[in-house]
Amino acid sequence: MSANKRKYTQSLDLVQGKVEMAHGAGGKAMAQLIEQLFIRAFDNPALNVQSDQAMLALPDTAGLASGKIVMATDSHVISPLFFPGGDIGSLSVHGTVNDVVMSGAKALYLSVGFILEEGFPLADLKRIVDSMAFAAREAGVAIVTGDTKVVEKGNGDGVFINTTGIGVLPEGLELSTDQVRVGDKVLVSGSLGDHGVAIMSLRENLTFETTIESDSQSLDQLVARMIDRIPDIRCMRDPTRGGLAATLNEIAGQADVGIQLQEEAIPVKPQVRAACEFLGLDPLYVANEGKLIVICPKQRADELLALMHDHPQGADAAIIGEVFEDPNHFVQLKTSFGGMRMVDWISGEQLPRIC
Amino acid sequence: MKYVDEYRDGRLAGHIAEKIRLEARPEQQYAFMEFCGGHTHAIFRYGIPDLLPDNVKMIHGPGCPVCVLPVPRIDAAIELAVVHKVILCSYGDMMRVPGSDRRSLLKAKADGADIRMVYSCADALGIAQDNPEREVVFFAIGFETTTPPTALVIRQARQQGVKNFSVFCNHVLTPSAISTILESPEVRDMGIVPLKGFIGPAHVSTVIGSQPYEYFAEEYQKPVVIAGFEPLDVLQAILMLIRQVNEGRAEVENEFVRAVTKDGNMKAKSLVADIFELRPEFEWRGLGLVPYSGLRIKKEYGFYDAENRFSLIASTGRDHKACECPSILRGVKTPKDCKLFGKGCTPENPVGSCMVSSEGACAAYYSYGRHQQALNNQKG
Numbered sequence: 001m002s003a004n005k006r007k008y009t010q011s012l013d014l015v016q017g018k019v020e021m022a023h024g025a026g027g028k029a030m031a032q033l034i035e036q037l038f039i040r041a042f043d044n045p046a047l048n049v050q051s052d053q054a055m056l057a058l059p060d061t062a063g064l065a066s067g068k069i070v071m072a073t074d075s076h077v078i079s080p081l082f083f084p085g086g087d088i089g090s091l092s093v094h095g096t097v098n099d100v101v102m103s104g105a106k107a108l109y110l111s112v113g114f115i116l117e118e119g120f121p122l123a124d125l126k127r128i129v130d131s132m133a134f135a136a137r138e139a140g141v142a143i144v145t146g147d148t149k150v151v152e153k154g155n156g157d158g159v160f161i162n163t164t165g166i167g168v169l170p171e172g173l174e175l176s177t178d179q180v181r182v183g184d185k186v187l188v189s190g191s192l193g194d195h196g197v198a199i200m201s202l203r204e205n206l207t208f209e210t211t212i213e214s215d216s217q218s219l220d221q222l223v224a225r226m227i228d229r230i231p232d233i234r235c236m237r238d239p240t241r242g243g244l245a246a247t248l249n250e251i252a253g254q255a256d257v258g259i260q261l262q263e264e265a266i267p268v269k270p271q272v273r274a275a276c277e278f279l280g281l282d283p284l285y286v287a288n289e290g291k292l293i294v295i296c297p298k299q300r301a302d303e304l305l306a307l308m309h310d311h312p313q314g315a316d317a318a319i320i321g322e323v324f325e326d327p328n329h330f331v332q333l334k335t336s337f338g339g340m341r342m343v344d345w346i347s348g349e350q351l352p353r354i355c
Numbered sequence: 356m357k358y359v360d361e362y363r364d365g366r367l368a369g370h371i372a373e374k375i376r377l378e379a380r381p382e383q384q385y386a387f388m389e390f391c392g393g394h395t396h397a398i399f400r401y402g403i404p405d406l407l408p409d410n411v412k413m414i415h416g417p418g419c420p421v422c423v424l425p426v427p428r429i430d431a432a433i434e435l436a437v438v439h440k441v442i443l444c445s446y447g448d449m450m451r452v453p454g455s456d457r458r459s460l461l462k463a464k465a466d467g468a469d470i471r472m473v474y475s476c477a478d479a480l481g482i483a484q485d486n487p488e489r490e491v492v493f494f495a496i497g498f499e500t501t502t503p504p505t506a507l508v509i510r511q512a513r514q515q516g517v518k519n520f521s522v523f524c525n526h527v528l529t530p531s532a533i534s535t536i537l538e539s540p541e542v543r544d545m546g547i548v549p550l551k552g553f554i555g556p557a558h559v560s561t562v563i564g565s566q567p568y569e570y571f572a573e574e575y576q577k578p579v580v581i582a583g584f585e586p587l588d589v590l591q592a593i594l595m596l597i598r599q600v601n602e603g604r605a606e607v608e609n610e611f612v613r614a615v616t617k618d619g620n621m622k623a624k625s626l627v628a629d630i631f632e633l634r635p636e637f638e639w640r641g642l643g644l645v646p647y648s649g650l651r652i653k654k655e656y657g658f659y660d661a662e663n664r665f666s667l668i669a670s671t672g673r674d675h676k677a678c679e680c681p682s683i684l685r686g687v688k689t690p691k692d693c694k695l696f697g698k699g700c701t702p703e704n705p706v707g708s709c710m711v712s713s714e715g716a717c718a719a720y721y722s723y724g725r726h727q728q729a730l731n732n733q734k735g
Binding site: 008010018019021022027029032264273274277328332334335336337339341 | 359406461464465586698700702704722725
């Protein structure tokens with residue numbers, strides 16, 4: 001935590017301040033809220049790692065002294081509830097399963113908490129629940145416990161869903177940003193920005209026609225294959241809110257390194273690029289819900305890439321950059337134009353409620 | 356992507372950069388101002404400074420509509436939303452611009468004011484039609500590019516008899532800002548800003564044409580090259596400016612021929628002239644009061660003027676004392692000359708307006724160019 005002390009220019013104003021939309025946008029404001037409020041209050045070693053999931057040692061009495069369980073939670077407030085390529089139900093399974101499996105763990109169980117708004121059509125709720133059930137079956141997880149609350153009309157927006165996932169980590173496997181070394185390669189499992197653009201195309205005042213579908217999917221099978229064959233993978237993350245930029249800045253900070261990317265190598269679908277172009281967005285900052293970033297030793301990168309290419313969830317995978325020594329923890333991009341630039345954290349919100 | 360990738364081709368960029376290196380004379384210092392924030396953004400986003408020799412420098416001009424709006428106008432917009440309880444519709448860029456006491460539209464929104472981000476003035480009119488019981492105000496900002504759409508919507512509002520819609524007009528004019536920079540003592544007498552020429556606006560020029568710049572080229576003997584917002588446009592314009600300087604010419608040249616004509620868009624110009632008139636003077640952040648540089652809604656359409664409809668308190672808010680935005684907007688200082696840069700002032704917590712919009716020099720420099728500063732520190 002001490003290294004993070006000077007990261008923010010102003011400390012969080014816990015007396016006069018108000019929750020702003022930026023506090024949920026995946027950028028620095030959100031990181032600051034987490035560090036200066038939540039982590040200080042809940043302080044414990046598993047949480048302080050600040051990963052997408054917590055790795056928990058089991059007490060000896062459980063008879064599994066060497067094993068670790070992995071736990072992750074995610075709340076979903078996406079608007080609209082139904083979108084091309086998915087809905088809030090499937091997303092609430094995919095999001096949490098992905099957070100669990102990025103540690104290398106196998107996801108086993110989910111809990112679900114529904115916050116429903118009075119007046120919400122049960123037919124829509126059934127669609128959402130059926131979609132969750134299907135997504136859970138596909139990912140091989142069981143939804144084993146739940147909770148339902150209803151708020152008065154006007155106090156919610158249809159449905160909010162929280163899911164918590166539990167998985168187990170294969171013995172001996174330890175993926176973490178601590179493992180990242182200078183010279184390592186950075187890979188992405190497929191094209192960036194699909195989810196964010198699919199959601200934006202449906203937004204009020206912004207409706208545009210596109211064939212882009214959200215990439216929302218559970219990455220459990222791809223991950224299982226990757227860690228089975230290349231267990232010396234350093235770390236994995238799913239670039240959701242704040243996109244690739246936020247995820248890599250997070251990794252660079254935690255691993256005490258810099259990262260350099262090649263713009264030409266980063267896969268972005270032409271439709272996504274076009275939409276970003278006219279909306280004034282940068283695909284590197286747009287959310288994904290079915291992609292992963294993986295960092296691996298240089299000498300294993302080609303093998304890992306070939307392995308990912310052989311799986312449908314990694315068909316468009318690419319090596320996009322490399323880890324460098326940099327005390328500033330900068331993520332930099334060699335533009336296809338020939339210059340260098342920084343890829344900073346997103347500031348403020350790009351678009352609220354995309355997950 | 357067709358018609359876009361052609362203008363971002365790294366191979367062609369290499370060729371032009373090579374010509375710039377060959378033609379820029381080592382004994383000569385070339386300092387050019389890109390007026391527009393769109394150019395500033397392109398320069399940083401594509402890493403253009405890396406492609407230029409050390410004696411070719413870009414000075415970032417005031418052409419970012421968000422950056423030049425002074426504190427009292429932001430205060431007035433916040434007042435409309437908070438005190439007069441209107442639905443205030445604003446372009447997203449304006450949301451974080453600090454007014455007095457670091458208040459912003461975003462903070463006012465978190466406090467409960469009904470402030471909505473829109474992509475166009477037409478969306479604001481739509482919100483007015485959907486909420487007939489509420490007053491809806493569009494916070495109009497921008498140069499000649501965003502003015503015609505505002506004019507069109509005011510005309511539509513009248514045609515459709517929409518009574519609960521008005522516009523808080525802050526539209527400003529490019530040529531008067533360029534004049535002010537060229538007339539400033541820093542450029543004219545003191546030589547603090549060794550300006551050798553301008554990259555002329557892209558989108559603004561599609562509306563006003565290339566003709567208005569002829570005066571600057573002639574009167575002040577400064578070459579102007581109008582350029583598009585793509586990185587190859589910018590690089591090509593820099594080469595054209597270097598050639599003019601080398602040949603002792605001061606002309607208006609048009610690199611952006613695919614969109615800009617001599618006379619511009621006559622239809623848009625007449626639409627604007629129909630709805631708006633010149634204010635005798637308008638305050639700019641950085642430039643102060645500039646004569647005949649802003650537009651207001653004509654009396655005939657005064658019903659749609661939010662400044663008529665609501666009585667607004669004249670705010671006396673000023674910029675933060677240590678903020679160098681005013682000097683940065685005039686090209687006298689660079690972001691790294693500011694004590695607040697990256698310390699008290701970041702995109703998350705901006706003190707000055709240049710740190711807010713992605714077109715602002717400080718934000719572009721902070722988000723895209725900070726690695727160069729770190730590199731220089733290491734070297735130095």
